[in-house]
Structures are given as structure tokens and as C-alpha cells.
Amino acid sequence: MRRHLITSLFALVLALPALAAGKTVSDAQGRQLVVPDSPRRIVALSELDLDAALALGIKPVGATLGRGQGGMPRYLGQASAGIAPVGQFASPVLDKVLALQPDLILAGGLPDPQLLAQLEKIAPVAISYQLGEDWQTALQRIGTLTGRSAQAQLALASYQQQATALRQRLGKAAGARVSVVRWNPQGPAYMLRDAFASRVLADVGLQRPAGQDQPGIAHSPPLSMESLQRIDGDWLFIGTLAASGPASDALAAAQQNPAFRQLAAVRQGHMAAVDGSLWTSLGGPLAARALLAELEQHLLAGNAKPRS
Structure with missing residues (x-):
């Protein structure tokens, strides 16, 4: 037993x-x-x-x-x-x-x-x-x-090398005021100073528009179309979290609004529709490097176009 x-x-x-x-x-x-x-x-x-x-x-x-x-x-x-x-x-x-x-x-x-x-x-x-x-x-x-x-450490070094290289190549875009906006069904909300994308922008010497340079890690409350000027800047990057749905439909409708078309960034061809899950959420090294690549694509091309 x-x-x-x-x-x-x-x-x-x-x-x-x-x-x-x-x-x-x-x-x-x-x-x-x-x-x-x-x-x-x-x-x-x-x-x-x-x-x-x-x-x-x-x-x-x-x-x-x-x-x-x-x-x-x-x-x-x-x-x-x-x-x-x-x-x-x-x-x-x-x-x-x-x-x-x-x-x-x-x-x-x-x-x-x-x-x-x-x-x-x-x-x-x-x-x-x-x-x-x-x-x-x-x-x-x-x-x-x-x-x-x-x-x-290798991932950080790779990011820092990419950020430094872009900063040195910005040319006339150096120090530009870049607006980063998440479009919601209720309207646009700009990302605050300490948000993920804002910190990546700072790493390459880019600034936020004065009206958006507020402390915080998230975004502003949704703005009305009457307050649309608050999302303007030298460059304007707008994204929705989902590729389709109410927010995407609201953004498409807003782009036909005369007030939207009068934004300086839009008139100058300095507006780009981007992936909101990249630009307006919280990412890590993969997101940071992808964001740098999109900045280079648009700012160095000199003419950002909305993506379909």
C-alpha cells in the first residue's frame, strides 16, 4: 500500500x-x-x-x-x-x-x-x-x-537615430506648428501637449499650435464646427480610431463643409488624413517609428494630401 x-x-x-x-x-x-x-x-x-x-x-x-x-x-x-x-x-x-x-x-x-x-x-x-x-x-x-x-535599448537607439535624422532634414518645415486631431462622431478633439504623438513631434523639434499647447495626456473635449479654427496649424493631421463607422462618416461630411475648407492647413495642402490608432492613441516604439515615417512622408514632400 x-x-x-x-x-x-x-x-x-x-x-x-x-x-x-x-x-x-x-x-x-x-x-x-x-x-x-x-x-x-x-x-x-x-x-x-x-x-x-x-x-x-x-x-x-x-x-x-x-x-x-x-x-x-x-x-x-x-x-x-x-x-x-x-x-x-x-x-x-x-x-x-x-x-x-x-x-x-x-x-x-x-x-x-x-x-x-x-x-x-x-x-x-x-x-x-x-x-x-x-x-x-x-x-x-x-x-x-x-x-x-x-x-x-536597441529599440530606443533605433528610434532616437530615426528622430535625429528627420530633425536634421526638416528644412523649411523645422519648428512648424503641427495640429493632431482625433475626429469623433461628436466632432474634432485635438491631442494635448503630453499625448503620445505630441511627444514624438517634440523629439523632432516640431511645435503644437498655441491653442493646443495645454498639459494633458489625452485630448480636448469635442469642438463644434463653429470652433473649427482651433484645430488649424501649419500642418494638420486628422485621424479616426476605426477605419469606418460614425466617426469616419462625420469626418467625411466635415471635409465638405466650407469652414473646414477655409482652414489654412487645408488651403495650403498641408492636411493629411491618418490612422487615428497610430496618431491619437498610446503606442510604443513601433508606433513612434511609424509616426516618424509618416511625418517624413508628408513634411518633406511639401504637400500633404488626404488619403482615401
């Missing part, structure tokens, strides 16, 4: 999954947690987490959808193919997360203690950034959390 019990226990131990080697790290809130040295099954609960993981050579097994979208952030294209959706932005579905058997959950700036406690029953949960923190600091922390610090 005793020999049979020992044999059964030994078989049970062999059947258990091997425990991965771990390390103790601090997340963005200073919480201490043990994470695998090289996590293989990551779930990303924010656009920044997803972007950063992909840039570090990690394909998460799951991620929340891009805000205001029915899929992953569309600027990622095929890079996000095959990643299982686990719910809307900031609202992960616990059953979907559990089914993926993650070994690390990157929770972005998730502020809900109750949700965090539930997620911690599934896998180690790391708050990867503080709200308002720049994406470069967040990337370095995500590099530490995932055991990819060297790759994070």
Missing part, C-alpha cells in the same frame, strides 16, 4: 508543469512580484504593452482590442495576426485570459484594484506604466519585466 502511494504521488508530480525559473522585479507602482526569467505566454492589456512586446520580439498569446476598434490597433497590420483578443480596451474578459494560460500579464496602467486582484489569481500581473509616463520609460520597464532589456 505504502509503495503504491509513493508511486502515485511520484506520477502526480511528474504530471505537473515544470515551474519556470523566476526573478523578483518592481512594476510601475513599485509592487514587488516574481515573473519568469523569459516569459513565453504574455497577455497584453494595453496598446503600449502590445506594441512594446512585438518590438522586443515577443508575440503575446492574447491582447485587448485597440480602443474604439473591433480588432488590434490597425497600424500594427500583420504583426498582430494570430493574437487572441481577450476583450475591449481596459475591460479584459477573465475567462478569455485564463484560457490562454499566461505566465505574465502586462496590465498597462490599469487602475482597478479589484480587477488586478482577479487577474493575479491567473498569473503574475505587472503594471507596466504610470498614467502620463512617456513610452520610452515604459519600454525600458517592459524590457526588464520580460527579460529583454538589451532589445529595449
Whole structure:
């Protein structure tokens, strides 16, 4: 009987999954947690987490959808193919997360203690950034959390090299006042000074129009068509989060409005319709480099045209 019990226990131990080697790290809130040295099954609960993981050579097994979208952030294209959706932005579905058997959950700036406690029953949960923190600091922390610090430094160096090169080539566009606008069904809202795109613009020496140079990481309240002059600038980049739908329809209608056509940026051919999931959301190194590439395409061409 005793020999049979020992044999059964030994078989049970062999059947258990091997425990991965771990390390103790601090997340963005200073919480201490043990994470695998090289996590293989990551779930990303924010656009920044997803972007950063992909840039570090990690394909998460799951991620929340891009805000205001029915899929992953569309600027990622095929890079996000095959990643299982686990719910809307900031609202992960616990059953979907559990089914993926993650070994690390990157929770972005998730502020809900109750949700965090539930997620911690599934896998180690790391708050990867503080709200308002720049994406470069967040990337370095995500590099530490995932055991990819060297790759994070390479990604930062690549971005900085691209930003410096563009800054040196801007020519007559140097110091231009660039307006970045998210068009909503209710109307346009401009991005504030500390938003993701605003910080990328600052890295290449571009400015925001005086009326938009306000502190904040998000965007203004929607403006009426009577206040349309507030979105004007030397250059105007307008995006919607989803490629189609009410916001896209509202933007198309606005472009036929005489007040819109009288904006200086529009009259000069300095308006471009862009991907709002890239320009008006929170991205990481992939988004930052893509945004630089679009700036170069439009500003150095000297004539930005709306995209169909």
C-alpha cells in the first residue's frame, strides 16, 4: 500500500508543469512580484504593452482590442495576426485570459484594484506604466519585466537615430506648428501637449499650435464646427480610431463643409488624413517609428494630401 502511494504521488508530480525559473522585479507602482526569467505566454492589456512586446520580439498569446476598434490597433497590420483578443480596451474578459494560460500579464496602467486582484489569481500581473509616463520609460520597464532589456535599448537607439535624422532634414518645415486631431462622431478633439504623438513631434523639434499647447495626456473635449479654427496649424493631421463607422462618416461630411475648407492647413495642402490608432492613441516604439515615417512622408514632400 505504502509503495503504491509513493508511486502515485511520484506520477502526480511528474504530471505537473515544470515551474519556470523566476526573478523578483518592481512594476510601475513599485509592487514587488516574481515573473519568469523569459516569459513565453504574455497577455497584453494595453496598446503600449502590445506594441512594446512585438518590438522586443515577443508575440503575446492574447491582447485587448485597440480602443474604439473591433480588432488590434490597425497600424500594427500583420504583426498582430494570430493574437487572441481577450476583450475591449481596459475591460479584459477573465475567462478569455485564463484560457490562454499566461505566465505574465502586462496590465498597462490599469487602475482597478479589484480587477488586478482577479487577474493575479491567473498569473503574475505587472503594471507596466504610470498614467502620463512617456513610452520610452515604459519600454525600458517592459524590457526588464520580460527579460529583454538589451532589445529595449536597441529599440530606443533605433528610434532616437530615426528622430535625429528627420530633425536634421526638416528644412523649411523645422519648428512648424503641427495640429493632431482625433475626429469623433461628436466632432474634432485635438491631442494635448503630453499625448503620445505630441511627444514624438517634440523629439523632432516640431511645435503644437498655441491653442493646443495645454498639459494633458489625452485630448480636448469635442469642438463644434463653429470652433473649427482651433484645430488649424501649419500642418494638420486628422485621424479616426476605426477605419469606418460614425466617426469616419462625420469626418467625411466635415471635409465638405466650407469652414473646414477655409482652414489654412487645408488651403495650403498641408492636411493629411491618418490612422487615428497610430496618431491619437498610446503606442510604443513601433508606433513612434511609424509616426516618424509618416511625418517624413508628408513634411518633406511639401504637400500633404488626404488619403482615401
